[in-house]
Every structure is written in C-alpha cells, then in structure tokens.
Amino acid sequence: MLKDIDLSIQKGEFVSILGPSGCGKSTLLSMIAGLVPATSGDIIVDGKKVTKPGKDRGMVFQQAALFPWMNVTENVMFPLRKEMSRKEGQERAHHFLKMVQLSNYPSHYPHELSGGMQQRVSIARSLAMDPAVLLMDEPFGALDEQTRSRLHGQLEEIWIDTKKTIVFVTHSISESIKLSDRILVMGTRPGTILTDITVDIPRPREQHRQEIATLEEQIMGLLKTEIDKVIDEEQAYEAGH
Amino acid sequence: MKPAIKRIIFFAALIVFWELGSRFELWHETILPSPVSVYDSLVAGFADMTLVYDLIASFRRLLIGLIAAVIIGTGVGILLARSKTADETLGTLVLALQSVPSIVWLPLAMMWFGLGEGSIIFVVILGGTFVMILNVRTGIKNVDPLFIKAARTMGSNGLDLFIKVIIPASVPYFVTGARLAWAFAWRALMAGELLSSGPGLGYTLRYASDFGNMSLVIGVMIIIGVVGAIVDLLIFQRIEKNVLKRWGLET
Numbered sequence: 001m002l003k004d005i006d007l008s009i010q011k012g013e014f015v016s017i018l019g020p021s022g023c024g025k026s027t028l029l030s031m032i033a034g035l036v037p038a039t040s041g042d043i044i045v046d047g048k049k050v051t052k053p054g055k056d057r058g059m060v061f062q063q064a065a066l067f068p069w070m071n072v073t074e075n076v077m078f079p080l081r082k083e084m085s086r087k088e089g090q091e092r093a094h095h096f097l098k099m100v101q102l103s104n105y106p107s108h109y110p111h112e113l114s115g116g117m118q119q120r121v122s123i124a125r126s127l128a129m130d131p132a133v134l135l136m137d138e139p140f141g142a143l144d145e146q147t148r149s150r151l152h153g154q155l156e157e158i159w160i161d162t163k164k165t166i167v168f169v170t171h172s173i174s175e176s177i178k179l180s181d182r183i184l185v186m187g188t189r190p191g192t193i194l195t196d197i198t199v200d201i202p203r204p205r206e207q208h209r210q211e212i213a214t215l216e217e218q219i220m221g222l223l224k225t226e227i228d229k230v231i232d233e234e235q236a237y238e239a240g241h
Numbered sequence: 242m243k244p245a246i247k248r249i250i251f252f253a254a255l256i257v258f259w260e261l262g263s264r265f266e267l268w269h270e271t272i273l274p275s276p277v278s279v280y281d282s283l284v285a286g287f288a289d290m291t292l293v294y295d296l297i298a299s300f301r302r303l304l305i306g307l308i309a310a311v312i313i314g315t316g317v318g319i320l321l322a323r324s325k326t327a328d329e330t331l332g333t334l335v336l337a338l339q340s341v342p343s344i345v346w347l348p349l350a351m352m353w354f355g356l357g358e359g360s361i362i363f364v365v366i367l368g369g370t371f372v373m374i375l376n377v378r379t380g381i382k383n384v385d386p387l388f389i390k391a392a393r394t395m396g397s398n399g400l401d402l403f404i405k406v407i408i409p410a411s412v413p414y415f416v417t418g419a420r421l422a423w424a425f426a427w428r429a430l431m432a433g434e435l436l437s438s439g440p441g442l443g444y445t446l447r448y449a450s451d452f453g454n455m456s457l458v459i460g461v462m463i464i465i466g467v468v469g470a471i472v473d474l475l476i477f478q479r480i481e482k483n484v485l486k487r488w489g490l491e492t
Contacts, residue, residue: 033394053393065391068488069409078405079395111489129395 001027003190005041009133009167009182014159016168016176016183018219020227024191025169029135032167033059046132055079058126060136064118066110072097072121073106079129096124099158116147120154127158133165140175152178156203173219177212178205185219187226189233195222274456283460291445292464298440299430302358306365307426311419313366314373318418321374322381332378339371343425344432351437361433361441368429369422376421380414381407416484420477427469 002024009015017025030036032043034053043050045057053059066075076093077086084092097103100120110118119139126134140148156179159166170176176183180199187194197219201211256276262268263275270278286292317335321328343364350360384407392398392406434443442461449457485491 035390035393052398053396055394055396057394059391059394061387061391063387065387067388067406067409069412078392078397082396109487111487125395 001191002031003192005191005193007184007193009165011132011165012163013182014166014168014180016170016180017186018170018173018176018183018223019186019191020188020223020230021171022230023186023188023226025171025186026137027191028186029059029137029167029169032133033057033135035059055129056132058129058131058134060119060122060126060134060139062138062141064110064115064122066118066121066125068110071107071109072102072113075110075121076125076128078125092128093124096128097121099127099161100124100154114147116143116151119143119151123155123158127162127164131164133167136166136168138170139168141170141172148175155179173216173223174212177201177215177219183219185222188230194226271453271455274459278456279459279463282454282456283463286445286457286460291440292442292461294440295442295445295461296464296468299434299442302362302365302434302441303426303430306362306430307369307423309362309366310369310373310422310426314370314418314422315377315415317370318374318377319381321378328378335371335374338367339375342432343368343429344436347433347436356437361430361437364433365426365430369426372425373418373422376414376418377411380411380418383414384410410488413481413484413488413490416477416481420473420481423472423477424469427472431465 005028017028019025027036031038032045032050034050034057048056050057066072067078070078073090073093076096077089080089080092094103094106097106100123102117102120102124105113105117110121113121123134123139140151143151152175155166158164168176168179177199183195183197183199184193185195185197186192197215199215201208201215205212259273260276263270263273263277283292317331321332321335346367347360347364350363354360354363388406388410389402392402397405430441431443431446434441435447436443438444439448442465446458446461446465449455449461482491
C-alpha cells in the first residue's frame with residue numbers, strides 16, 4: 001500500500017500528511033504509532049526503533065475513543081495509572097483538562113459531552129502521557145465546521161505552549177495550511193509522498209488570506225492529478241469488464 | 242395519559258370482565274374460577290404460610306442456580322471468545338445444547354442427583370448457563386477495535402488490556418446475558434418444580450391441580466407471572482437501561 005517513504009520530522013515540528021482517501025496516510029500514521037507493522041524499513045522515534053505501540057507516541061483518532069465507563073478525569077488518568085499515585089494522576093489530569101478548557105467537567109461521562117468536547121478530552125488524555133510526538137488521525141473530521149475551527153485555534157495554542165511534535169493526518173487542504181509548518185502531500189497507488197511543502201506563512205495565519213489562497217490552489221492542482229489518476233484507473237477497470 | 246394509569250385501567254377492566262363472566266356463568270367455576278375465589282385461595286395460602294415457604298424455597302433454588310449459571314457462563318464465555326479452538330469445538334456444543342429446553346435434562350439429573358434439590362438446581366443452572374455463555378462470548382468479541390487500539394497506544398496490553406478495557410467494554414452484553422439467564426432459569430425452575438417434590442411454587446401448583454383446586458392453580462400462576470415481571474422490569478431492565486445509556490449505546 002505504501003512505497004518508498006523516506007521522511008524525517010524535526011522535534012517540535014507540526015507536520016500534516018495530506019492526501020486523497022485511500023492513499024495510506026492513516027496507515028502511515030498507524031505504523032508510526034506501532035499499531036500496524038511495516039513490511040520493510042524502519043521507523044525511528046526519538047532514537048528508538050518502533051516495534052510496538054508505546055507511550056512516547058500519543059494517538060488521537062477521528063473518534064474520541066474515550067472509555068464510556070470512565071468519567072473525564074478517569075479517562076485522562078488511564079495512561080498514567082501505573083506510573084504515579086492516584087493523587088498525582090488527578091492533578092496531572094486536571095492540568096491537561098485545563099489546557100483543553102474542560103476543567104469544569106471532571107466528573108462528566110463521555111456520553112454527556114458533545115463530539116468536540118470528547119475530542120478535547122482525547123487530546124488531553126494523549127498529552128497527559130507526555131509523548132515525544134502526538135499523532136492525530138483526522139481528529140476533527142467528524143465535527144461540524146464551527147467546532148472544528150475553534151479546535152484548530154486551541155490545538156495551535158497547545159502546540160505553541162507544549163512545543164510537542166505533531167503529525168497530523170487530514171484530507172482537508174485548508175486545515176493543513178492553517179495548522180502546519182510542513183505539508184507532506186501524498187499520492188495514491190502506491191501511496192507515496194509527492195511533495196514536501198514548507199509553509200512559511202506567519203502565525204496567526206487568518207490575516208494572510210492571499211498567501212493561504214495561493215498555496216491552497218497549488219496543492220489543489222497537485223491533488224487533482226492524483227484524483228484524476230484514480231478515476232482513470234477505475235474507469236479503465238470498469239471498461240475492461 | 243401516563244402508562245401506569247393505562248395499565249391500571251386495563252387490568253381492572255380485565256378483572257371486572259373475568260368476574261362478571263363467572264357471575265353470569267358464561268363458564269363453569271371448575272373450568273375457570275372467578276377472581277374472587279382466586280383471591281380467597283391466595284389469601285388462605287399466604288395465611289397458612291404455605292405460599293410463603295414455597296416462595297422462599299423457589300427463590301433459594303433460583304438464586305443458587307442463577308449465580309452458578311452467571312459464573313459458569315462468564316468463564317466459558319470468556320474461554321470461547323479468547324480461544325479459537327475452544328470456540329470451534331466447545332462453542333458448537335454450547336450452541337447445540339442451547340436449543341435444548343433445559344427441563345429435558347431432568348430425567349438424567351434425577352439419576353445423578355436424586356429426586357430432590359440437586360436435580361432442580363441442576364436444571365436451573367443449565368437453563369441460565371448457555372444464554373450467558375453466548376452473550377459473554379459475543380460481548381467480548383464485539384468490543385470496538387478502536388478502544389483496543391486507543392488502549393494499546395496508551396501502553397496497555399495483555400492481561401491489563403483484557404481486564405481494564407475489554408471486560409468493561411463488554412459489560413452491556415454481560416447485563417443482557419444475566420437478564421436472559423434469569424428469564425430462562427425462572428422458566429426452568431417452574432418446570433423442574435412441577436415434576437419434583439416440594440416445597441416450591443411449581444410443586445404447589447401441581448399439588449393443587451391433583452386436588453382439582455383450580456383457583457389455587459391460577460393463584461400460583463399469577464404469582465409466577467408477577468414475580469417474573471417484577472424482577473425483569475424493576476431490576477434487570479433498569480440496570481440494562483442505565484448501562485446502555487452510560488456506555489453510549491442508547492440515544
């Protein structure tokens with residue numbers, strides 16, 4: 001599915017992996033997380049080879065994946081329970097819930113929260129492990145436009161505050177431009193990195209509409225070729241049958 | 242109108258119709274005794290404590306049988322969910338046995354455990370166990386893979402993953418399994434008691450039938466139905482509803 005991926009990400013960098021559905025961008029992220037083994041080649045995070053999932057790589061999925069039988073605080077404490085006392089864990093959970101502006105909901109259960117709030121808890125839960133890298137797999141894909149836009153702002157702030165390395169998978173061009181230092185545009189069949197774009201638009205980026213629009217068009221052009229390729233292949237396949 | 246009020250009106254109408262039918266002799270008293278005589282025999286049964294002892298005896302068997310069924314069912318269910326070989330062999334047997342009404346085991350049970358408590362409890366255990374096994378097995382197999390993935394990225398695996406994530410995630414299935422186990426066990430208990438010695442609700446029902454005491458027969462039937470409905474509505478459905486809500490499975 002993936003082929004010839006050679007990629008290095010700097011500490012503290014916000015990198016987006018952008019591509020059409022089916023290009024393997026989520027698979028690549030799962031490989032970094034250690035959830036999916038790579039058939040060949042190595043993934044090194046912080047000098048260590050990835051063989052299995054670990055707390056040095058936090059993962060935020062498209063669905064918040066909170067445990068419904070635990071309240072907000074207990075969810076955030078889940079990855080901490082073996083390394084610190086309950087009290088320390090609670091304090092830490094509180095700190096990160098505050099960071100995602102949910103410290104008012106420590107005892108709520110996931111089903112009592114909106115989708116956006118659940119996703120923020122999920123982000124707090126990953127950050128609480130203090131991972132070297134935060135992997136995000138279309139984390140805002142299931143949310144409505146306003147919520148997504150608000151969470152973009154929050155995520156940017158958290159990233160600036162914590163200086164975490166973030167690898168962010170998305171199919172939204174504007175989302176990737178809004179958030180990242182670098183955009184890796186992926187092509188499909190086989191999934192491979194087409195272009196590595198450095199985004200040097202100064203933050204906050206809302207004020208630089210012209211630059212955003214130009215970059216958006218440039219990436220759109222790149223992706224259009226890829227999407228056309230998929231459609232052509234599909235039509236050729238249909239014609240052959 | 243509230244459902245409770247609708248229910249009261251419905252049951253009142255039913256009893257009035259039944260009583261009027263008896264008064265105007267639409268049917269003979271020996272075929273279907275009137276509500277008043279059913280009531281009288283129930284009062285008499287509770288006054289001389291026979292029905293109280295019956296209830297205690299029946300509940301004792303039920304409780305022992307149900308607890309055993311839930312424990313065995315959980316254990317075997319976990320085994321079937323975790324071991325493919327067990328599922329392909331023992332699982333098939335469980336599926337086959339589940340379709341056998343547990344009361345047909347009574348003749349064998351009597352050979353093994355004699356005519357008393359042992360065989361009835363055995364039949365009750367069988368009544369509840371299979372449905373519990375199948376629900377636990379399904380619950381563990383159907384845990385959202387996303388929960389497992391998320392837990393693994395947070396450093397959980399092996400036994401910790403199983404106890405902290407997989408088991409709690411399948412709690413809704415455990416509860417449904419226990420509710421169905423109770424329903425099957427209750428039916429098995431009544432069938433078992435009908436065919437064995439007393440005390441017990443089923444035994445009293447047969448005893449009344451042997452003496453042509455149809456009002457007591459109906460009285461015991463009503464007790465069986467009321468107990469069944471109360472336990473199901475007030476205990477199991479409530480727990481199930483709360484769990485489904487908490488687990489986000491009900492909107």
